[in-house]
Amino acid sequence: xxxxxxxxRHPGLWRAREQGGATSQPAGRSTGYAxxxxxxxxxxxxxxxxxxxxxxxxxxxxxxxxxxALAALSHEDxxxxxxxxxxxxxxxxxxALVACGIDVRRLLLVRAQPAEWAMEQALRSGACSAVLxxxxxxxxxxxxRLQLAAEQSRCMAxxxxxxxxxxxxxxxxxxxxxxSSRKGLxxxxxxxxxGQAATVQLGWLDPAAHAVAH
Amino acid sequence: xxxxxxxxxxxxxxxxxxxxxxxxxLRPAPGGGRGAGKQARAAATSNELWLAIHLPHxxxxxxxxxxxxxxxxxxxxxxxxxxxxxxxGGGKVVCAGDAAAVAAGVTRGMALNSALALLxxxxxxxxxxxxxxxxxxxxxxxxxxxxxRVVLEPPDAVLLEVRGSLRLFGGVRRFIAQVRxxxxxxxxxxxxxxxxxxxxxxxxxxxxxxxxxxxxxGLASRLARLPLACARWPEQRLEPLAAMGVRTIGxxxxxxxxxxxxxxxxxxxxxxxxxxxxxxxxRVAFVPRQRYSGRRDLEPEISDTERLGxxxxxxxDELCSFLDLRCCGVDVLDFSLLHRDVPPTRVCLxxxxxxxxxxRIAELLRERLARTELPGPVRALRLRSGPLVAAxxxxxxxxxxxRGRSTSVPQLVERLRARLGTDAVYGIQVVPEHRPESAWEKxxxxxxxxxxxxxxxxxxxxxFPRPLWLLAEPQPLDGGEHPHxxxxxEFEEGPERIESGWWDGRDVRRDYxxxxxxxxxxxxxxxxRRAEGRWFLHGVFG
Numbered sequence: 001x002x003x004x005x006x007x008x009r010h011p012g013l014w015r016a017r018e019q020g021g022a023t024s025q026p027a028g029r030s031t032g033y034a035x036x037x038x039x040x041x042x043x044x045x046x047x048x049x050x051x052x053x054x055x056x057x058x059x060x061x062x063x064x065x066x067x068x069a070l071a072a073l074s075h076e077d078x079x080x081x082x083x084x085x086x087x088x089x090x091x092x093x094x095x096a097l098v099a100c101g102i103d104v105r106r107l108l109l110v111r112a113q114p115a116e117w118a119m120e121q122a123l124r125s126g127a128c129s130a131v132l133x134x135x136x137x138x139x140x141x142x143x144x145r146l147q148l149a150a151e152q153s154r155c156m157a158x159x160x161x162x163x164x165x166x167x168x169x170x171x172x173x174x175x176x177x178x179x180s181s182r183k184g185l186x187x188x189x190x191x192x193x194x195g196q197a198a199t200v201q202l203g204w205l206d207p208a209a210h211a212v213a214h
Numbered sequence: 215x216x217x218x219x220x221x222x223x224x225x226x227x228x229x230x231x232x233x234x235x236x237x238x239x240l241r242p243a244p245g246g247g248r249g250a251g252k253q254a255r256a257a258a259t260s261n262e263l264w265l266a267i268h269l270p271h272x273x274x275x276x277x278x279x280x281x282x283x284x285x286x287x288x289x290x291x292x293x294x295x296x297x298x299x300x301x302x303g304g305g306k307v308v309c310a311g312d313a314a315a316v317a318a319g320v321t322r323g324m325a326l327n328s329a330l331a332l333l334x335x336x337x338x339x340x341x342x343x344x345x346x347x348x349x350x351x352x353x354x355x356x357x358x359x360x361x362x363r364v365v366l367e368p369p370d371a372v373l374l375e376v377r378g379s380l381r382l383f384g385g386v387r388r389f390i391a392q393v394r395x396x397x398x399x400x401x402x403x404x405x406x407x408x409x410x411x412x413x414x415x416x417x418x419x420x421x422x423x424x425x426x427x428x429x430x431x432g433l434a435s436r437l438a439r440l441p442l443a444c445a446r447w448p449e450q451r452l453e454p455l456a457a458m459g460v461r462t463i464g465x466x467x468x469x470x471x472x473x474x475x476x477x478x479x480x481x482x483x484x485x486x487x488x489x490x491x492x493x494x495x496x497r498v499a500f501v502p503r504q505r506y507s508g509r510r511d512l513e514p515e516i517s518d519t520e521r522l523g524x525x526x527x528x529x530x531d532e533l534c535s536f537l538d539l540r541c542c543g544v545d546v547l548d549f550s551l552l553h554r555d556v557p558p559t560r561v562c563l564x565x566x567x568x569x570x571x572x573x574r575i576a577e578l579l580r581e582r583l584a585r586t587e588l589p590g591p592v593r594a595l596r597l598r599s600g601p602l603v604a605a606x607x608x609x610x611x612x613x614x615x616x617r618g619r620s621t622s623v624p625q626l627v628e629r630l631r632a633r634l635g636t637d638a639v640y641g642i643q644v645v646p647e648h649r650p651e652s653a654w655e656k657x658x659x660x661x662x663x664x665x666x667x668x669x670x671x672x673x674x675x676x677x678f679p680r681p682l683w684l685l686a687e688p689q690p691l692d693g694g695e696h697p698h699x700x701x702x703x704e705f706e707e708g709p710e711r712i713e714s715g716w717w718d719g720r721d722v723r724r725d726y727x728x729x730x731x732x733x734x735x736x737x738x739x740x741x742x743r744r745a746e747g748r749w750f751l752h753g754v755f756g
Contacts, residue, residue, distance in 0.1 A: 059735035063682045063756030082623055090683035093753060094642045094654035099680055104642055108623070108659055110630055111638040118630055125626040180734025204736075 029156065032068020033202055036187060040174070041195035045069055049173030050143075050150040051158045054166045054190070058089055060180040064205035065187070066132070066158060071101035073129045073156060081129025081155075084108040084122040087115035089134055116142045123149040123157055130156040137161070140168075147171040166190055263377040263428065264412040265390065267353060267397065268405040268419035272370040273298050273310035275402050276349040277339050296337045299326055309341055346370075354500045356396055358539060360389070365412065365497040371419065373412045373497065386426050409433055412497060413489040417444035417463070430491045437489060438464025445485060451478050463489070506536045506544075506599040515554075515591035519583040522551070522592060526579060529597045534572040537602065543568030546600030547575065553590045561586055564636070566624030568603040574625075581632040627659055648714040649722045650684065650752060678710045679728055681738040681753030688740070688750035697739060697749035701732030713743070728755070 028042030037043050045051060055062050074083055083106050085092060094104050108128065112118035115135035122131045123146070131150075137143045137159075150157035150173075159172070166177055175191040184203035189195065269275060277298065295314035299307065308329050311320040315336060320329045330336055346369055354372050357364045360383070363375035376389060383389040390406055397404045407418035408426040414437055418425050421444045427433055440463045442452060455478070460466055466474070466486060475483045487493035508529045516522050526549070537543055545568045549561040561582050569575065630639045641659035645652060691697040708727030715722045723743040730736055738753035 057733065057735055058683060058756060059737065059754035060733075061736075061756070067682075088683075090754065091686060092642065093650075093681055093684035094644045095650075096680035096682045096753075097642075098644055100682070104644060107641055108627070109640050109642065110634065112630070112634050118634065121629055122626060125623075125629075127623045127626045182734070184734075 029069050029072065031065065032072075033065070033205075035202060036065075036200050039189060039195070039198040039200050041192060045156060046173045046193070047156075048151055048154065049157070049193070050147045050171070051156070052170055052172040052175040053158060053160050053178065054163045054175065055160065055178040056163045057180075060178050061185040061202070061205040062160065062178055065178070065185070065202075067100040067102070069156065070130055074101075074103040074106045076129065082106050082108045082127055084110060084119075084128045084131045086110045086118045086122065086131065086133040087112050087135060088132070116146060119157075119159075120146055120149050123153045123155055126153060126155075128155050130158070132158045132160070134160045137165070144171050147173075261377060262375050262412075263380070263408060263410055264415040265374040265376045265393065265406060265408045266367075266412070266415035266419040267357070267372045267374070267393070268407075268416070269349070269353070269370045269402055270405060270422075271310070271312075271403055272346055272349060273341060274312055274339075276345040277342060278401060279345070279349055279352070294335060294337045295320070295333050296339060297326075297329055298339045298341050300341045302341075302343075351500075351503065352400070353397065353402070355502050355536070355539070356400070357393070358500075358502055359396075360393060362499075364500040366500050367416060371416055372500075373416065375412075376408070386428065390426065411489055411491045412495055413485060414491075417489060420444045420446075434467065434490045435464075438462060438467060440464075442466065445482075445489075447479075447482055447485075451482065454478075502540070504540075504602050506533050506597070508532055508598075509594060509596045511594045512592060515593045517588060517591040519586060519588065520580075522595070523576070523580040523583050526595055526597070527576065529595060530572050530575050530579070533597060533599060534570055534575070537570035537599075540602060542602035542604055543570040544599045544601075545569070545603055548598045548600070549579065550596040550598075551586075551588065551592045552594040552596060553588075554593055556589045558596075559586060559588060559592075564628070564631070566628035566631075567622075578628065578632050581629070585633065623659075648712055649720070650680075650712070650726075652715075652720075654684075678726070679707065679738075679755070681736075682756035683754040685752055685754075688752045691739065691749040691751055693749065697729070699729075699731050699737060699739075699751060700735070703729035703731060703737065703739065705729050706736070709741075711743075712740075726752070 028044030030044040115133045119133040173193045177188040179186040187200045189198045297311040300309045308324045361379045365373040405419045409415045410430045488495040545565045547563040551559040647653045706728045709725035724740040726740045736755035
């Protein structure tokens with residue numbers, strides 16, 4: 001039997017309240033970093049829709065930012081949901097992932113060039129609980145399709161792009177730009193549906209420290 | 215025992231050496247001599263009903279089935295008379311003709327030249343014995359749906375033991391009607407006969423007498439009217455019989471048994487006994503093949519992959535009904551695209567889990583065909599299945615919708631693999647090993663699927679930090695004693711000494727450090743503990 005709560009949780013249902021303040025936002029997934037959670041509507045990564053992470057380098061903490069949420073997802077859903085990584089720039093290192101608390105058996109790695117098609121398939125399949133993709137989008141049409149697929153699925157969809165792409169408009173629900181400073185990682189929230197632009201100092205991330213929770 | 219008068223018809227026979235003694239004729243008298251009594255008992259225990267499916271036009275039908283292209287052949291409209299020649303026999307003699315050809319006077323055994331003289335526009339096809347066998351097996355496979363006991367009777371008949379199925383299908387008449395309908399839907403024109411013995415059914419069907427006899431009482435008298443040709447005995451046996459004035463089965467049954475057995479072949483006597491139900495007639499049941507193999511000729515030839523995908527539709531449907539009958543699925547399918555002069559193009563489909571869904575197979579085939587380069591137009595399609603795998607086909611996840619999981623992981627993997635290649639989709643796992651590059655390995659993602667693998671890896675957390683990204687090959691760094699990467703590196707942690715692998719030739723002696731670049735990247739670098747002591751970048755803390 002479907003209750004009204006179930007109906008309200010339907011991903012296709014858009015509520016007028018969602019545009020309002022952060023308090024009425026559907027609960028997001030905690031990022032694992034309290035400072036960042038406070039600046040995001042829903043108190044975490046949006047549950048639906050595309051998340052764009054803009055960074056020019058790898059190794060500034062772009063993965064570490066996601067690790068606590070991914071670790072939680074890999075243990076959710078009776079281990080049904082898979083974490084798809086499409087076209088990663090390097091080889092994800094299993095011992096480090098384990099140290100972050102991720103169940104590596106749930107990892108689905110896809111080498112695809114371009115990554116769009118594979119990402120869309122993974123999102124639409126409904127078999128994954130998170131889809132991470134590294135792609136350079138030339139056409140806005142493809143990005144729009146990806147955002148639609150992310151909106152309709154209950155899956156955490158993350159797209160890594162270059163900082164320069166941040167100048168172009170994007171349908172993503174959340175866009176954050178990463179900057180590394182002497183003091184550690186600085187997260188600029190460029191666009192956030194239902195939230196506000198902000199800058200968060202996260203310091204040096206230690207994703208493995210969060211693994212204790214799982 | 216006195217011999218009857220007809221005994222004289224077979225002169226020079228010693229009565230004492232008769233194989234079956236003391237019977238007045240071939241037809242055993244009820245409660246007669248010892249042998250007859252035995253036979254009657256043996257026969258009485260069996261309570262079978264046999265339906266014979268005889269295909270009088272099997273030669274043509276098998277060829278038509280192969281070229282069942284649905285669209286008419288270019289330059290040949292279906293009304294044209296068709297004849298088949300046997301290439302094995304030199305291709306000079308007509309071995310079958312369709313109704314139009316027969317109406318024009320083309321008969322079996324006629325020289326091809328004579329047939330062409332009668333009908334200059336005659337369409338001539340080559341006989342294909344393999345296709346005939348395939349046709350018979352296709353009929354038998356369909357028949358499995360009616361009864362589990364099906365017997366092949368090459369080249370042109372199939373026998374079904376139907377006693378146990380009659381009630382289910384609503385009686386003899388309805389049963390026969392349904393079998394006929396099923397066969398006609400395959401484009402066949404069968405002759406059906408039902409009697410208590412397989413041989414009698416076959417003989418009736420061959421003669422085109424579509425009888426339905428449920429009891430054995432009137433069987434012998436009905437059989438008696440059949441001409442001897444129905445038994446397909448060799449010509450040199452029939453000639454002396456004809457010379458004796460024996461033309462029907464009935465005439466044969468009147469002959470004395472012993473003499474008949476000696477003068478003609480004992481098999482002939484046995485056949486008569488079996489037909490009348492006086493001797494048991496054990497048959498080897500048809501076991502459907504455990505792999506599917508189908509072929510479809512394309513006329514005209516197709517060079518467009520999209521149309522090719524559509525043309526394969528009927529083959530895929532046939533495969534799926536083949537699988538449905540066996541409650542099985544396949545995980546490997548082999549499509550061969552046959553060309554005229556070049557070797558066939560092979561398209562091998564691999565499924566992540568056994569499937570019997572036509573839609574899923576067709577989708578994957580389209581995906582693969584779109585990526586396939588054809589060296590030339592395709593003139594035929596051949597589809598072979600791998601070994602059948604027992605599959606619980608309809609067992610979907612009851613709560614899949616509730617959780618929003620619409621496609622299973624295997625299906626996603628197989629769709630990705632169809633376009634990107636098998637190696638492009640994989641999983642990883644931890645290996646208990648000190649050398650960083652050997653501490654993980656790629657694996658087949660589907661083997662990880664499910665709770666079979668116990669290694670969770672929680673207890674295997676390394677004590678020292680490990681980077682999330684690992685470079686495929688360690689990258690040498692500049693800078694001698696003080697390594698540089700986008701500026702001078704600052705060391706945060708280390709060293710962690712790893713010395714291992716002297717036994718397998720990939721000896722590793724390194725000191726690992728966590729270093730930070732001027733730009734804020736955290737790197738995993740190591741220094742070789744060998745002569746030069748060079749620095750390498752091995753990983754990036756993402």
